[in-house]
Amino acid sequence: MKELTESLRQEASRLLREGVEVFIGYAAGSLQASARPFFATRPEEAAELVFNPFCVHNLVKYLVRFPDKRTAVVVKGCDGGAVSRLAEERHLDREKITVVGVPCGGMLERERVLAQLPPATRIEAVEERGNTYVLHTARGEYPFEKKANLAAKCLVCVRNNPVGVDLLLGKEAMPVADPERDPLEGVKAVEALPAGEKAAFWDRVFGRCLRCYACREVCPACSCTQCAFEQAVPGWQQGAMWVEKAKNLPDSYHYHLIRAFHVAGRCTGCAECERVCPVRIPLMLLNQKLAKEIEALFGGAPAGACGPLCAYAPDDPDQFA
Amino acid sequence: MDSKLLKKEKLLPLLDELRKEFLLVAPVEEDALLFYRPVESVAEIKLGSGRSVVPPKEWFFPQAESLYRYSTEGGGLVLEETLAATPAVLFGIHPCDLRSFAVLDAVFLQEPVDRYYTLRREKTVIIGISCTAVCPECFCSAYGISPVEGTGADVHLSEVGAVYMVEVLTPKGKELVARYQEFFEDQVAGVAEAKEARKETLSGQFTVRVTVDGLPAKLGSLFDHPYWEELSRRCLGCGICTYVCPTCHCFDITDVCRGFEGKRFRCWDACLFRDYTLHTSGHNPRHALYQRLRNRFFHKLKYNHDRYAIEGCVGCGRCVALCPVNIDIREVIATVRGLGE
Amino acid sequence: MPVKENTVTNANAWEPKIVAFLCNWCSYAGADLAGVSRLKYPANIRIIRVPCSSRVNPQFILRALQRGADGVLVVGCHPGDCHYVTGNYFTRRRLTLFKSLLEFVGFEPERLKVRWVSAAEAGRFAETVKEMVEEIKLLGPNRRLQDSML
Ligand code: SF4
Numbered sequence: 142m143k144e145l146t147e148s149l150r151q152e153a154s155r156l157l158r159e160g161v162e163v164f165i166g167y168a169a170g171s172l173q174a175s176a177r178p179f180f181a182t183r184p185e186e187a188a189e190l191v192f193n194p195f196c197v198h199n200l201v202k203y204l205v206r207f208p209d210k211r212t213a214v215v216v217k218g219c220d221g222g223a224v225s226r227l228a229e230e231r232h233l234d235r236e237k238i239t240v241v242g243v244p245c246g247g248m249l250e251r252e253r254v255l256a257q258l259p260p261a262t263r264i265e266a267v268e269e270r271g272n273t274y275v276l277h278t279a280r281g282e283y284p285f286e287k288k289a290n291l292a293a294k295c296l297v298c299v300r301n302n303p304v305g306v307d308l309l310l311g312k313e314a315m316p317v318a319d320p321e322r323d324p325l326e327g328v329k330a331v332e333a334l335p336a337g338e339k340a341a342f343w344d345r346v347f348g349r350c351l352r353c354y355a356c357r358e359v360c361p362a363c364s365c366t367q368c369a370f371e372q373a374v375p376g377w378q379q380g381a382m383w384v385e386k387a388k389n390l391p392d393s394y395h396y397h398l399i400r401a402f403h404v405a406g407r408c409t410g411c412a413e414c415e416r417v418c419p420v421r422i423p424l425m426l427l428n429q430k431l432a433k434e435i436e437a438l439f440g441g442a443p444a445g446a447c448g449p450l451c452a453y454a455p456d457d458p459d460q461f462a
Numbered sequence: 463m464d465s466k467l468l469k470k471e472k473l474l475p476l477l478d479e480l481r482k483e484f485l486l487v488a489p490v491e492e493d494a495l496l497f498y499r500p501v502e503s504v505a506e507i508k509l510g511s512g513r514s515v516v517p518p519k520e521w522f523f524p525q526a527e528s529l530y531r532y533s534t535e536g537g538g539l540v541l542e543e544t545l546a547a548t549p550a551v552l553f554g555i556h557p558c559d560l561r562s563f564a565v566l567d568a569v570f571l572q573e574p575v576d577r578y579y580t581l582r583r584e585k586t587v588i589i590g591i592s593c594t595a596v597c598p599e600c601f602c603s604a605y606g607i608s609p610v611e612g613t614g615a616d617v618h619l620s621e622v623g624a625v626y627m628v629e630v631l632t633p634k635g636k637e638l639v640a641r642y643q644e645f646f647e648d649q650v651a652g653v654a655e656a657k658e659a660r661k662e663t664l665s666g667q668f669t670v671r672v673t674v675d676g677l678p679a680k681l682g683s684l685f686d687h688p689y690w691e692e693l694s695r696r697c698l699g700c701g702i703c704t705y706v707c708p709t710c711h712c713f714d715i716t717d718v719c720r721g722f723e724g725k726r727f728r729c730w731d732a733c734l735f736r737d738y739t740l741h742t743s744g745h746n747p748r749h750a751l752y753q754r755l756r757n758r759f760f761h762k763l764k765y766n767h768d769r770y771a772i773e774g775c776v777g778c779g780r781c782v783a784l785c786p787v788n789i790d791i792r793e794v795i796a797t798v799r800g801l802g803e
Numbered sequence: 804m805p806v807k808e809n810t811v812t813n814a815n816a817w818e819p820k821i822v823a824f825l826c827n828w829c830s831y832a833g834a835d836l837a838g839v840s841r842l843k844y845p846a847n848i849r850i851i852r853v854p855c856s857s858r859v860n861p862q863f864i865l866r867a868l869q870r871g872a873d874g875v876l877v878v879g880c881h882p883g884d885c886h887y888v889t890g891n892y893f894t895r896r897r898l899t900l901f902k903s904l905l906e907f908v909g910f911e912p913e914r915l916k917v918r919w920v921s922a923a924e925a926g927r928f929a930e931t932v933k934e935m936v937e938e939i940k941l942l943g944p945n946r947r948l949q950d951s952m953l
Pocket residue numbers: 359360361362363404407408409410411412413414415428
């Protein structure tokens with residue numbers, strides 16, 4: 142990982158010298174086994190950039206905060222799609238952005254790492270040895286076999302090498318997907334439940350939603366400048382509030398079904414919504430369910446600029462005839 | 463202060479007895495997350511547990527609560543009280559959260575007192591519990607809190623070997639212990655010393671040493687420092703840090719109206735939300751995210767201290783652990799202390 | 804206006820409430836024709852006229868269910884006959900997908916019904932309403948999404 146970080150710093154510093162105003166990448170986090178989004182604005186700051194298997198964040202949404210600046214952004218394979226998505230919907234001016242792709246061998250599930258690493262052990266270096274990440278610490282080496290320790294989204298990821306980027310760093314990454322694993326395993330398990338158990342499951346998980354809206358704020362497909370669930374501009378949607386601010390279960394259903402529906406066909410599968418949730422609501426189940434249905438129902442047909450729900454085919458399946 | 467002993471195996475039977483008299487609110491586990499919830503059976507209680515996601519302030523100051531009901535049917539106005547609180551025992555509160563009640567008291571018990579908060583507060587007996595380990599995000603010691611200290615509880619338990627040392631700290635606690643005296647035993651030599659020793663061990667476990675000396679005054683000179691804008695670049699402007707904070711107490715009041723009937727509610731609000739300070743005119747004095755994020759830290763680290771003479775943060779580490787972009791209040795404190803003016 | 808509380812005196816007396824969104828050009832005219840032709844259909848529906856079935860935001864459906872409806876009916880022109888040429892093609896995609904989402908979270912999919920009814924199909928309109936009322940009666944009242952705020 143050292144070489145990758147090195148070339149990242151070099152390129153960032155070069156881009157910042159050559160007119161890029163903000164370089165969005167990752168820096169080391171304050172917690173054990175963590176990274177954080179980092180915004181370099183001067184070439185010297187490039188020295189703080191890192192890339193390691195804790196760089197799980199999708200940084201693309203930050204781009205919309207800099208509409209007038211020349212920016213560069215680090216993307217993994219699973220993040221890259223968000224750039225084209227946002228550019229197609231004209232939230233981003235692609236011309237102003239340098240997309241820096243990094244091949245990714247998978248992100249480690251932080252909790253698994255913490256469970257196996259002695260507390261307060263500083264990670265000095267991370268080495269990728271084939272299908273294992275080796276964490277070097279003052280107390281010795283700790284190997285983490287990918288198959289057992291990667292984040293769920295990484296275990297089924299086939300986008301390890303970013304596409305559509307302006308700059309590709311490092312060496313091609315070997316696919317990390319576990320062929321044994323069905324990406325839709327979770328969705329199918331819920332589908333197989335009897336209706337009553339489905340209801341009980343969702344009542345339980347939605348019941349603990351805090352409506353902190355972190356899942357919306359982080360999502361690159363939640364790109365509306367005014368969200369249906371807020372009144373940040375007086376009179377927006379004639380003052381209608383779709384859900385009460387006071388937490389309650391029916392409104393949480395409303396929020397979740399509509400959040401998932403608004404990103405249907407536009408979700409890029411980065412799983413950020415699920416990662417940020419403080420109460421671990423399995424939001425990806427909803428996103429994946431919709432992706433699965435869209436594929437099954439309208440898979441072959443053309444999609445519009447904002448995805449398959451902005452398009453139609455006269456011979457789409459019709460259950461309503 | 464009275465002190466007693468409770469054999470470990472007697473804890474659940476005691477709680478079970480309490481449950482018959484009181485509404486018992488205790489830590490329960492759901493999908494590997496901890497919450498304080500009313501329990502129907504003591505088997506649901508997760509003992510020896512760590513930090514809950516949502517702090518126990520929820521019990522006194524729920525995320526959403528109804529204030530009153532109204533009806534305008536037939537042209538008149540009828541108001542109906544919805545205030546109700548049952549006698550409760552809030553069990554298993556850790557020292558940082560115990561301190562948080564003092565922070566909330568300063569706000570809600572000042573004149574005019576908040577009836578909703580007060581009533582629940584009065585009707586609840588708090589049983590505290592000492593920590594047995596220090597989480598990597600904790601820094602309560604920065605505020606002079608010790609992980610084995612029971613201040614704020616009515617009765618406080620500290621695990622020492624096969625027993626709990628029981629500290630009876632208030633008249634309410636005394637009454638409770640007297641009423642259930644058959645469960646308790648007399649203090650024996652060595653237990654209090656063992657508890658003190660535990661305090662030593664635990665204070666060695668804090669991963670980050672935080673000092674807050676002089677912070678409120680220092681912050682006063684840094685309102686316009688570019689640091690806040692820099693820090694806010696990665697902030698999402700979500701409600702996590704405020705909703706999981708045991709001392710955050712902002713709320714909003716709204717009406718839910720259906721035809722001639724309605725209810726007035728209050729619910730948690732978050733100063734990080736875009737519409738938090740939005741005026742009806744459309745003007746927003748904190749229109750930029752950095753202003754909102756700065757407000758959070760100023761409130762925690764300065765305003766609360768200036769106004770109520772009690773720190774607005776208790777060092778529980780929840781926001782540190784749960785912020786999705788690693789905005790770490792311990793680091794903010796250290797950076798601020800080091801900034802030039 | 805809120806849909807008034809169901810007055811349940813005994814189980815048999817319960818009558819479902821159905822909110823029906825009818826497109827102005829075909830379905831509303833179809834319903835009108837049903838009335839003019841004196842066709843009988845149950846009085847359980849509350850009609851809301853919309854310019855096109857594609858105006859029916861899924862949020863309307865959820866709100867109706869939250870505010871006391873036991874079922875929601877969306878009726879539009881037959882695909883290909885949309886007054887706005889393509890509106891109902893979008894409705895078809897959206898609501899097919901939305902129904903599968905409702906089912907996924909354990910909600911009875913029958914509570915949302917979509918039908919194409921032309922201005923001439925008064926009989927089909929009446930049949931649709933009858934059929935839906937029967938189905939909802941079997942399911943019973945919608946409690947799951949009903950507002951808990953009051
Ligand atoms: S819905 Fe979730 S997975 Fe999809 S783009 Fe948004 S954050 Fe990523």
